[in-house]
Amino acid sequence: DVVMTQSPLSLPVTLGQPASISCRSSQSLVYSDGNTYLNWFQQRPGQSPRRLIYKVSNRDSGVPDRFSGSGSGTDFTLKISRVEAEDVGVYYCMQATDWPPFTFGPGTKVDIK
Amino acid sequence: QVQLVESGGGVVQPGGSLRLSCAASGFTFRNYGMHWVRQAPGKGLEWVTFIQSDGFNTYYADSVKGRFTISRDNTKNTLDLQMNSLRGEDTAVYYCASDIMTPFDYWGQGALVTVSS
Numbered sequence A: 001d002v003v004m005t006q007s008p009l010s011l012p013v014t015l016g017q018p019a020s021i022s023c024r025s026s027q028s029l030v031y032s033d034g035n036t037y038l039n040w041f042q043q044r045p046g047q048s049p050r051r052l053i054y055k056v057s058n059r060d061s062g063v064p065d066r067f068s069g070s071g072s073g074t075d076f077t078l079k080i081s082r083v084e085a086e087d088v089g090v091y092y093c094m095q096a097t098d099w100p101p102f103t104f105g106p107g108t109k110v111d112i113k
Numbered sequence B: 001q002v003q004l005v006e007s008g009g010g011v012v013q014p015g016g017s018l019r020l021s022c023a024a025s026g027f028t029f030r031n032y033g034m035h036w037v038r039q040a041p042g043k044g045l046e047w048v049t050f051i052q053s054d055g056f057n058t059y060y061a062d063s064v065k066g067r068f069t070i071s072r073d074n075t076k077n078t079l080d081l082q083m084n085s086l087r088g089e090d091t092a093v094y095y096c097a098s099d100i101m102t103p104f105d106y107w108g109q110g111a112l113v114t115v116s117s
Helices: none
Strands: A004-007 A010-013 A019-025 A038-043 A050-054 A067-072 A075-080 A089-095 A108-112 B003-007 B010-012 B018-025 B034-039 B045-051 B058-060 B068-073 B078-083 B092-098 B111-115
Touching: A004 A089, A010 A019, A019 A038, A019 A089, A019 A108, A038 A067, A050 A067, A075 A089, B003 B092, B018 B034, B018 B092, B018 B111, B034 B068, B034 B078, B045 B068, B045 B078, B058 B068
Parallel strands: A010 A108, B010 B111
Antiparallel strands: A004 A019, A019 A075, A038 A050, A038 A089, A067 A075, A089 A108, B003 B018, B018 B078, B034 B045, B034 B092, B045 B058, B068 B078, B092 B111
């Protein structure tokens, strides 16, 4: 199984400042079709998960452009250019390249300092 | 717009059974694969099972294999999860999620399953 790790697990941020979350996979997430199936999800308190980013760097519809994804192979990053209050929650990376099983990272809790 | 609405959650004793449903609307359900993902209280996300669009190919996490069965009715636009031999560690919110354009693009609001005596 592909193991997903994230760092940090807790990220206190100042409003208006940038934030960055790292995600690493235990093996390359490049699929045979050339795509890399690495997603990022946001889960606000008391809500369902919402996908923000798919295939490493593609923002879902309605996702603010302050969110961006990057990376390749086994190392990936989610960046928030300027954190807003509504960004508080837990962020998960997830791989959909080598399945089953589909595997999620442990989550990074973002809150305001 | 895409809507996924789970139902059927509740309290069940260890060893018991429960069936969850997910009603889908806003897209051509029969064309897309569907997942169940769960989240134990205060914990992270765990993929449970996946069914392809035609219903013939299914996949399970090792933790539920042989106990849970995923199925779908493409005439009624519904996804089901039959859960048997339930254990305390199955206590979680269960979400259905779709693969309409790309994997896990839409999620439901979740259904809480509590396994307790």
